[in-house]
Amino acid sequence: xxxxxxxxxxxLGAMLMPAAAQEIPMFGHPVRIGVLLPxxxxxxxPLWAEIVKSxxxxxxxxxxxxxFNAELVGMDFKAIAESPVGGDLIAAAQKLLDxxxxxxxxxxxxxxARTLGVWAEQKGIPFVxxxxxxxxxxxxxxxxxxxxxxxxxxxxxxxIVGWYVRSGLRQWYFVVEDSEEGRAQYERMxxxxxxxxxxxxxxxxxxxxxxxxxxxxxxxxxxxxxxxxVVLLQGATDQLTALKxxxxxxVPATVQVTGFPHxxxxxxxxYRQSRAAAPNLGTGHRAAAWEASIDAYGAREYNARYxxxxxxxxxxxxxxxxxxxxxxxxxxxxxxxxxxxxxxMRYIMDPGSVFDLHKGVGTSFRPWDRQExxxxxxxxxxxxxxxxxxxxxALLVGELPAIYMPGTNLVERLDQIGDLAxxxxxxxxxxxx
Amino acid sequence: xxxxxxxxxGFVGAALASGLLLGADGLAQTPxxxxxxxxxxxxNEYNADITVIDTATDTVIGAIPISGRPGLVRPRGMxxxxxxxxxxxxxxxxHPEFEVPEDKxxxxxxxxxxxxxxxRAGGNPERVAISPDGKQVWASLExxxxxxxxxxxxxxxxxxxxxxxxxxxxxxxxxxxxxYVTAEATHTTTxxxxxxxxxxxxxxxxxxxxCVAFSLDGTRAYVSAEIGxxxxxxxxxxxHTVVANVNLGLDSRxxxxxxxxxxxxxxxxxxxxxxxxxxxxATNRIAHIIKERMGRRPWGVTITPDGKKVYTANGLSDSxxxxxxxxxxxxxxxxxxxxxxxxxxxxxxxxx
Numbered sequence: 001x002x003x004x005x006x007x008x009x010x011x012l013g014a015m016l017m018p019a020a021a022q023e024i025p026m027f028g029h030p031v032r033i034g035v036l037l038p039x040x041x042x043x044x045x046p047l048w049a050e051i052v053k054s055x056x057x058x059x060x061x062x063x064x065x066x067x068f069n070a071e072l073v074g075m076d077f078k079a080i081a082e083s084p085v086g087g088d089l090i091a092a093a094q095k096l097l098d099x100x101x102x103x104x105x106x107x108x109x110x111x112x113a114r115t116l117g118v119w120a121e122q123k124g125i126p127f128v129x130x131x132x133x134x135x136x137x138x139x140x141x142x143x144x145x146x147x148x149x150x151x152x153x154x155x156x157x158x159x160i161v162g163w164y165v166r167s168g169l170r171q172w173y174f175v176v177e178d179s180e181e182g183r184a185q186y187e188r189m190x191x192x193x194x195x196x197x198x199x200x201x202x203x204x205x206x207x208x209x210x211x212x213x214x215x216x217x218x219x220x221x222x223x224x225x226x227x228x229x230v231v232l233l234q235g236a237t238d239q240l241t242a243l244k245x246x247x248x249x250x251v252p253a254t255v256q257v258t259g260f261p262h263x264x265x266x267x268x269x270x271y272r273q274s275r276a277a278a279p280n281l282g283t284g285h286r287a288a289a290w291e292a293s294i295d296a297y298g299a300r301e302y303n304a305r306y307x308x309x310x311x312x313x314x315x316x317x318x319x320x321x322x323x324x325x326x327x328x329x330x331x332x333x334x335x336x337x338x339x340x341x342x343x344x345m346r347y348i349m350d351p352g353s354v355f356d357l358h359k360g361v362g363t364s365f366r367p368w369d370r371q372e373x374x375x376x377x378x379x380x381x382x383x384x385x386x387x388x389x390x391x392x393x394a395l396l397v398g399e400l401p402a403i404y405m406p407g408t409n410l411v412e413r414l415d416q417i418g419d420l421a422x423x424x425x426x427x428x429x430x431x432x433x
Numbered sequence: 434x435x436x437x438x439x440x441x442x443g444f445v446g447a448a449l450a451s452g453l454l455l456g457a458d459g460l461a462q463t464p465x466x467x468x469x470x471x472x473x474x475x476x477n478e479y480n481a482d483i484t485v486i487d488t489a490t491d492t493v494i495g496a497i498p499i500s501g502r503p504g505l506v507r508p509r510g511m512x513x514x515x516x517x518x519x520x521x522x523x524x525x526x527x528h529p530e531f532e533v534p535e536d537k538x539x540x541x542x543x544x545x546x547x548x549x550x551x552x553r554a555g556g557n558p559e560r561v562a563i564s565p566d567g568k569q570v571w572a573s574l575e576x577x578x579x580x581x582x583x584x585x586x587x588x589x590x591x592x593x594x595x596x597x598x599x600x601x602x603x604x605x606x607x608x609x610x611x612x613y614v615t616a617e618a619t620h621t622t623t624x625x626x627x628x629x630x631x632x633x634x635x636x637x638x639x640x641x642x643x644c645v646a647f648s649l650d651g652t653r654a655y656v657s658a659e660i661g662x663x664x665x666x667x668x669x670x671x672x673h674t675v676v677a678n679v680n681l682g683l684d685s686r687x688x689x690x691x692x693x694x695x696x697x698x699x700x701x702x703x704x705x706x707x708x709x710x711x712x713x714x715a716t717n718r719i720a721h722i723i724k725e726r727m728g729r730r731p732w733g734v735t736i737t738p739d740g741k742k743v744y745t746a747n748g749l750s751d752s753x754x755x756x757x758x759x760x761x762x763x764x765x766x767x768x769x770x771x772x773x774x775x776x777x778x779x780x781x782x783x784x785x
Contacts, residue, residue, distance in 0.1 A: 068597075072623075295527075301618075304528065305530070307530055334620075334637070355640075356640055360686075361660065361684070406708070
């Protein structure tokens with residue numbers, strides 16, 4: 001017999017052994033955590049549908065694990081979930097509160113996370129951002145009660161720049177979405193090249209409105225610029241279009257093409273589409289918050305349980321649901337069931353609190369912007385010969401930054417990526433008293 | 434089943450230990466006799482074999498194959514029989530989602546370095562512990578969130594009980610009353626009451642608990658927490674309650690631990706910092722941190738019954754470091770197999 005998320009649910013009754021129940025600590029009241037699932041939007045395309053699927057499957061697997069854990073210590077725990085209807089996030093979030101949730105998690109786009117962050121701050125409840133990367137959410141638009149599990153754009157950008165600069169790539173070409181977020185990512189990337197990873201220079205840039213293709217002009221511009229790396233700071237679908245244009249336009253396979261890892265762009269379906277759009281250029285390296293083939297730090301067992309449960313690899317949305325739950329669950333679990341907002345936030349922000357993201361080291365939240373420190377992963381999109389199944393769509397290449405560096409400070413190590421306190425424009429302290 | 438093995442006898446003079454000794458994961462050993470010799474057994478996770486080292490010379494004297502599928506089948510945790518003459522190895526594969534025939538416990542005779550017995554132990558057994566009477570082996574079954582008890586005489590499982598998710602460390606108290614099983618993803622140590630055949634309680638410990646070892650008198654248990662970087666000290670006599678935590682630092686990532694034969698020090702393998710933390714058990718404070726010349730990512734640690742040498746299994750340097758407790762320093766590094774995971778010291782009894 002193997003433990004699976006499904007099997008866990010079946011055996012819960014057996015866990016309630018009278019002998020155990022007499023001995024375990026008592027948690028005095030029900031513990032409920034609210035999960036906002038991504039809304040089903042057929043018009044949003046197949047990548048969004050994958051996010052919805054991954055989040056839903058992730059929630060089932062997560063709840064099975066945490067209900068199992070809660071039963072061990074006599075905690076009456078349940079994850080309650082809602083999906084927005086017609087884009088009404090607030091109504092769905094309020095429903096969660098009405099059902100007794102002490103905190104909520106969600107935020108699969110920057111707009112969603114912004115909306116929920118404002119609402120949560122008004123309500124005074126903790127909100128865990130699962131998927132929104134925008135640095136603005138950690139700075140001018142920060143919310144005092146939002147905790148960012150999702151890596152920030154700055155963290156992804158520093159990782160990407162660091163990787164390619166260390167790989168010797170010096171001539172950088174940018175394709176920038178003509179939007180507030182696209183411009184912010186570009187500016188942050190320029191800063192990273194100038195201040196953190198010297199040696200590379202910008203050799204060209206094309207700004208494109210969302211949904212607009214660069215076509216042959218893009219490929220010509222990249223070739224003329226003699227770029228050796230192209231960074232697509234666009235939405236996931238536009239990145240696929242750009243890849244196709246670059247390949248069709250004769251950009252040599254030696255040019256490395258990567259893109260900003262939006263949640264949609266961390267899916268294996270995206271990797272598959274990337275390879276289909278550009279068989280050569282579409283099999284490059286990508287940054288990701290999670291990788292289903294990680295084989296260390298207990299991640300082997302964690303990934304294996306998920307694969308057994310659903311028959312598919314654990315994608316980033318499912319991972320985020322699990323660990324968003326873990327942050328909130330442990331705030332109650334390690335404090336004997338305290339779920340009032342300030343106790344929960346105090347636990348999360350306590351420098352002594354440690355969170356295990358299945359990434360091998362204990363992590364913590366940065367006090368200045370409530371961003372969870374963590375390492376990221378670098379994957380390579382596999383070639384057709386290697387991509388024999390969904391798991392093999394990607395090959396794990398590296399960890400950014402490397403966590404195994406004895407003799408160095410762990411927090412400083414993790415703070416190599418992302419914005420430090422001196423760059424923070426968030427002026428809202430966590431309301432702990 | 435018998436494997437070919439090169440045997441070369443070593444000798445350690447005046448190797449006496451007084452009182453009980455606790456090995457990694459709480460194994461209780463009886464005192465050894467004059468003339469007994471020691472061998473170090475190292476489970477090589479990626480080599481599917483066990484390296485054997487002669488402690489007299491600190492040289493490798495052979496390897497015992499566990500499987501013909503290195504890289505696919507992995508030996509991990511080990512424990513010793515009370516007289517030190519049988520090494521038990523937990524064996525599984527790298528795919529916890531699949532049940533495979535290699536999920537088993539293998540018993541090795543230290544006198545001949547041959548396999549004596551194999552027990553079926555389904556559920557990805559990660560670590561094992563032996564009862565003080567030497568009649569039972571207990572295993573953490575990682576993939577199915579269980580602890581399991583096996584009768585050594587028959588090789589059959591007589592009990593299976595639920596613990597937290599990702600079961601890992603297991604130890605039996607010196608009086609044989611309690612079996613402790615840690616669970617990495619649940620942050621718990623489950624206390625199983627052997628006599629009454631029931632789970633007594635689940636104790637919250639540090640973040641991602643790995644291994645557990647009892648004190649010589651059995652009144653304390655020490656649980657390493659890899660992500661928390663702590664050692665939780667459980668008072669066994671006070672309803673198995675955590676009474677103190679020793680903070681080794683977030684980066685320490687402690688795994689195996691062993692109490693020295695004098696009961697003075699707890700040696701903790703700090704996998705994250707490639708260090709051995711030595712905790713003074715009188716004060717529960719760190720007395721020494723051994724880093725110089727240490728191999729990389731020590732997970733395993735054990736000590737000879739005479740307390741004169743400490744050995745570590747270093748997974749990222751495929752080596753064993755030898756520590757002299759007199760100087761609290763590394764005196765030698767020995768190359769072993771790939772992915773050295775755990776280490777135990779076996780006894781070869783004196784003839785006659």
